[in-house]
Amino acid sequence: xxxxKPVLLHKTGPQVMQELQACIGCNxxxxxxxxLAEPITIDRLNHETLSGPISTPIAQFARSCxxxxxxxxxxPVGLHRDSMMMWLKMRLLRSEWEG
Amino acid sequence: xxxxGEERGYPLxxxxxxxxxxxxxxxxxxSILGSGLFYFWYSRTSSDPxxxxxxxxxxxxxxxxLVVLASILFSLRRRARKRMIGQLHASLDxxxxxxxxxxxxxxxxxxxxFNPRSGTYALYAMVALVISGVIGRVLDRVxxxxxxxxxxxxxxxxxDDRLENISQQLQAIVVHNxxxxxAFPAATPAAPFAxxxxxxxxxxxxxxxxxxxxxxxxLTSSWDLAYISLEETPQEVRQGTQQYRFVPDRRSALxxxxxxxxxxxxxxxxxxxxQRAMQREQVxxxxxxxxxxxxxxxxxxxxxxxxxxxxxxxxxxxxxLLPH
Numbered sequence: 034x035x036x037x038k039p040v041l042l043h044k045t046g047p048q049v050m051q052e053l054q055a056c057i058g059c060n061x062x063x064x065x066x067x068x069l070a071e072p073i074t075i076d077r078l079n080h081e082t083l084s085g086p087i088s089t090p091i092a093q094f095a096r097s098c099x100x101x102x103x104x105x106x107x108x109p110v111g112l113h114r115d116s117m118m119m120w121l122k123m124r125l126l127r128s129e130w131e132g
Numbered sequence: 133x134x135x136x137g138e139e140r141g142y143p144l145x146x147x148x149x150x151x152x153x154x155x156x157x158x159x160x161x162x163s164i165l166g167s168g169l170f171y172f173w174y175s176r177t178s179s180d181p182x183x184x185x186x187x188x189x190x191x192x193x194x195x196x197x198l199v200v201l202a203s204i205l206f207s208l209r210r211r212a213r214k215r216m217i218g219q220l221h222a223s224l225d226x227x228x229x230x231x232x233x234x235x236x237x238x239x240x241x242x243x244x245x246f247n248p249r250s251g252t253y254a255l256y257a258m259v260a261l262v263i264s265g266v267i268g269r270v271l272d273r274v275x276x277x278x279x280x281x282x283x284x285x286x287x288x289x290x291x292d293d294r295l296e297n298i299s300q301q302l303q304a305i306v307v308h309n310x311x312x313x314x315a316f317p318a319a320t321p322a323a324p325f326a327x328x329x330x331x332x333x334x335x336x337x338x339x340x341x342x343x344x345x346x347x348x349x350x351l352t353s354s355w356d357l358a359y360i361s362l363e364e365t366p367q368e369v370r371q372g373t374q375q376y377r378f379v380p381d382r383r384s385a386l387x388x389x390x391x392x393x394x395x396x397x398x399x400x401x402x403x404x405x406x407q408r409a410m411q412r413e414q415v416x417x418x419x420x421x422x423x424x425x426x427x428x429x430x431x432x433x434x435x436x437x438x439x440x441x442x443x444x445x446x447x448x449x450x451x452x453l454l455p456h
Contacts, residue, residue, distance in 0.1 A: 067210075099272035122276065
């Protein structure tokens with residue numbers, strides 16, 4: 034608890050795409066998430082993360098995510114779901130700026 | 133009900149309703165109202181509205197139990213192997229409401245007695261704990277959005293690293309300028325600057341033996357040969373004659389930083405902005421992480437002070453309960 038871990042910053046688009054392709058869909062990250070209220074499927078989350086329209090439950094989840102990092106440790110492949118959620122947040126933000 | 137419409141925007145303040153949140157909020161508010169009404173009725177009608185009355189003890193037990201449950205249940209649920217999606221979120225809502233209801237009931241347990249005793253200290257620690265939790269929830273709402281704002285500044289519209297992009301452009305500028313310098317024609321001799329005499333060559337010195345003595349040599353040579361001619365050399369300054377020397381004009385565009393490397397200064401400024409954005413992102417992430425630590429440390433302090441108060445309360449209570 035008191036041991037300082039390095040803070041990982043955001044990832045670029047190609048890095049996020051790489052991580053999405055590496056995801057095996059085990060759902061461990063979603064089970065560990067304290068911000069996720071409504072059940073969503075990992076496939077839909079992965080599909081909508083990188084590009085394309087964002088549906089309401091995914092958008093609500095993305096806005097609710099507070100980057101606690103609880104989703105990183107359970108991942109068996111060592112992916113960073115919090116970085117993918119940050120990518121979704123940036124897309125929502127940019128859509129607001131474009132609007 | 134799921135909607136498949138496209139969502140846009142990221143507002144700073146939003147509140148999403150779901151079943152668990154509505155239930156926990158309803159139970160929490162009703163508990164506070166109910167216990168509050170009973171407190172007002174009891175304090176007006178009873179002759180013994182004190183923390184060590186039967187109602188005072190009841191409030192203490194219920195309040196402490198709620199605070200203990202608030203601190204334990206979420207941690208247990210987080211470590212449980214079997215859970216469903218959304219259960220942790222519901223546990224967190226219950227953690228918040230049990231904490232709020234517990235602290236309200238413990239305030240009622242005090243019946244307005246805030247003497248400097250262990251119980252008061254434990255209550256103050258509990259208030260600080262709840263306030264840190266509320267601040268933490270606010271930070272969890274605001275800071276991730278700010279992180280997204282800063283991260284957006286560090287990425288291009290296509291999602292690539294902006295620093296790398298700028299570095300490549302700067303490199304292209306440097307390469308271009310280097311090529312421009314190299315392309316400077318080497319065949320033509322460099323024209324001398326005004327005031328600097330050209331280097332002497334054998335032709336200019338006119339070294340042609342005795343026949344050359346009658347003629348004045350065409351001297352445009354350096355100072356060590358100046359004594360041959362009485363004409364002034366460019367380095368000699370005649371008094372009263374205005375001489376112009378090159379003095380850098382601070383108002384000139386050439387004096388601006390980066391003027392000799394056109395296009396680079398804008399990129400360097402952009403690079404600094406990106407670096408500042410990344411530093412701010414790091415600060416926000418550290419705040420999120422370390423505020424949790426503050427909340428946990430306050431919880432430990434509260435536990436310590438509460439145990440101290442319980443020990444004090446039991447030391448008063450046990451002798452009265454034991455038969456003499």
